[in-house]
Amino acid sequence: VLLVRACCQVDHSWQKSIVSHAMEVLREQVSGMMGTIAEKLKPGTDEFWMCLTPPLVYWLVAIYFDILDHSKNPYVIKHRVTRRDRGRENPVGRWAVIQRVILQHVLQTIVGVAVMLADPDHCSALAPKSWLQSGVQFVIAMFIMDAWQYWIHRAVHVNTWLYKHIHSVHHQLLITYAYGALYNNPIEAILLDTCGAGVAMYVSGMTCKMATAFFAFSTIKTVVDHSNYRFPLNPLHDLFPNSAAYHDVHHDIRGIKKNFSQPFFTFWDVLCGTYLDPTDFHLSQAELDAKVDADVSKAAAKAAITSPKASPAPKKAAPSPSPAKQRPTSPAKAGPQSPKMASPKPAAGATTSAVTPKTAPKTARKSAAAVRDVPPPSTGVTTRSRAAVSGQAQLTSCELEHSSGYQQQGWVASARCLMGETPVLAHAQASTAGVWEGVLGRGGTQVCSRLCMNMQQGVHAVHGFWQS
Numbered sequence: 001v002l003l004v005r006a007c008c009q010v011d012h013s014w015q016k017s018i019v020s021h022a023m024e025v026l027r028e029q030v031s032g033m034m035g036t037i038a039e040k041l042k043p044g045t046d047e048f049w050m051c052l053t054p055p056l057v058y059w060l061v062a063i064y065f066d067i068l069d070h071s072k073n074p075y076v077i078k079h080r081v082t083r084r085d086r087g088r089e090n091p092v093g094r095w096a097v098i099q100r101v102i103l104q105h106v107l108q109t110i111v112g113v114a115v116m117l118a119d120p121d122h123c124s125a126l127a128p129k130s131w132l133q134s135g136v137q138f139v140i141a142m143f144i145m146d147a148w149q150y151w152i153h154r155a156v157h158v159n160t161w162l163y164k165h166i167h168s169v170h171h172q173l174l175i176t177y178a179y180g181a182l183y184n185n186p187i188e189a190i191l192l193d194t195c196g197a198g199v200a201m202y203v204s205g206m207t208c209k210m211a212t213a214f215f216a217f218s219t220i221k222t223v224v225d226h227s228n229y230r231f232p233l234n235p236l237h238d239l240f241p242n243s244a245a246y247h248d249v250h251h252d253i254r255g256i257k258k259n260f261s262q263p264f265f266t267f268w269d270v271l272c273g274t275y276l277d278p279t280d281f282h283l284s285q286a287e288l289d290a291k292v293d294a295d296v297s298k299a300a301a302k303a304a305i306t307s308p309k310a311s312p313a314p315k316k317a318a319p320s321p322s323p324a325k326q327r328p329t330s331p332a333k334a335g336p337q338s339p340k341m342a343s344p345k346p347a348a349g350a351t352t353s354a355v356t357p358k359t360a361p362k363t364a365r366k367s368a369a370a371v372r373d374v375p376p377p378s379t380g381v382t383t384r385s386r387a388a389v390s391g392q393a394q395l396t397s398c399e400l401e402h403s404s405g406y407q408q409q410g411w412v413a414s415a416r417c418l419m420g421e422t423p424v425l426a427h428a429q430a431s432t433a434g435v436w437e438g439v440l441g442r443g444g445t446q447v448c449s450r451l452c453m454n455m456q457q458g459v460h461a462v463h464g465f466w467q468s
Contacts, residue, residue: 033117036116037116037117040116040120041116046208046209046212047123050211051109051116053212053219054105055108055109057220058101058179058181058182058223059179061178061219062178062179062181065229066177068227069178077292078288078292079229079230080229080230080288081229081230081244081248081282082283082288083252084280084281087174089174089175090173090174091172091174094180097180101180101181101182101183103186104182104186107186107189107194108189108190111198115198123207123208126207134206134207134210138206138210138213138214140203141200142200142264144199145196145200145218147268148192148195148199148200149193149261149262150261152191152192153167153192153260153262154274157256165185166187166188167184167188169184169185170183170184170185171251173226174252175228175251176227176228176248177226177227177228178223178224178227180226182222193222197214197215197218201215221236221263222262224236224237225242225243225246225247225262225263226247227244228248230244240265241265241266242262242265245278248278248281248282249278255276255281257274258274258275258276259278
């Protein structure tokens with residue numbers, strides 16, 4: 001009747017009043033919830049530690065095992081869970097795993113706050129229990145959480161759609177590591193882990209302090225089961241049958257339909273026929289010790305082979321020859337001399353020292369360098385000696401111009417020098433015979449003459465192509 005009467009009115013003020021009343025109620029509810037959150041989540045309260053403890057212990061333990069993962073210490077390597085066949089590597093990067101785990105912790109905190117708002121008096125309503133009662137409740141919560149996670153975990157494996165769209169995210173970690181323990185789809189994260197812990201807390205009837213300890217312990221157990229470390233680096237490994245080695249079998253593609261139990265016991269796998277013994281799946285401790293010792297020995301032997309040898313003791317400098325045994329100095333190094341010392345000739349029957357093609361250019365360059373530093377010859381030097389010295393200097397200058405022509409003047413100038421188109425080689429052609437005959441001998445001079453002719457013909461061809 002009121003609705004009909006309100007609709008018959010000309011002005012619809014009732015609509016405005018309803019909307020304003022709803023906004024006022026909503027504002028009061030939000031302010032009340034914010035007040036409850038601020039009161040319950042004060043640092044030091046039970047609710048505060050229930051929300052903060054699981055993410056805190058997760059990352060502390062994960063960082064500890066991540067440091068071990070980057071260690072190359074043989075003792076650490078000996079206590080890693082090592083498969084006989086490692087299998088495929090992870091298709092997902094570690095940064096993506098970290099982001100997904102942080103998202104799960106945010107969602108987990110939001111759910112915890114929501115439960116606290118729905119039941120704000122839960123922690124204050126429960127009376128403290130004795131240690132015996134708390135211990136019994138703790139064990140009951142462990143069995144409840146194991147049953148919850150086994151059947152949900154098995155369901156997301158058996159059902160193809162659930163595995164493809166939900167649980168396959170977690171199995172991108174074919175090789176597990178500590179901080180990837182909660183790398184899940186957000187739906188699975190809330191359903192399997194967060195709700196499982198909440199159900200165990202309410203069904204067992206434990207207090208909030210005991211629930212905080214239970215959440216922390218189950219979080220630590222989940223991290224160490226994904227860490228792939230044995231005792232003593234993983235203190236919980238041998239305390240429970242459901243260990244890092246046991247769960248590693250499930251993450252391998254060959255055991256993906258086995259070992260669904262987590263995080264404490266394995267009796268559900270035994271009862272339901274999904275148990276797979278990890279003993280033959282991994283290297284035993286004795287086999288791993290022998291493997292690590294062999295690897296250390298190989299590395300030491302390789303380092304000994306590749307390490308630089310000790311440098312030999314420096315040899316004593318050879319004594320300088322006496323003046324009587326010194327060779328006569330060439331005209332280029334001797335400078336202005338008398339006509340008798342202009343062009344010394346080897347004595348009859350003396351053997352000429354052999355000069356290889358590699359040493360001949362070096363000898364010529366050294367002689368040219370010496371000639372450039374010598375002042376012009378005096379009038380006492382013979383015409384042939386002066387021509388020989390001038391020819392050697394000019395020829396070496398042409399050689400130097402050819403060697404540096406590509407960088408300074410271009411290779412065309414070098415080609416012209418070799419073809420005799422520059423004054424340097426034109427002036428030296430008449431006087432090179434004596435110089436090269438003195439350095440290489442008569443036979444060597446003939447060979448070099450043929451070689452120079454072939455080089456000039458080749459340079460002519462290149463220069464002609466360049467000009468065209």
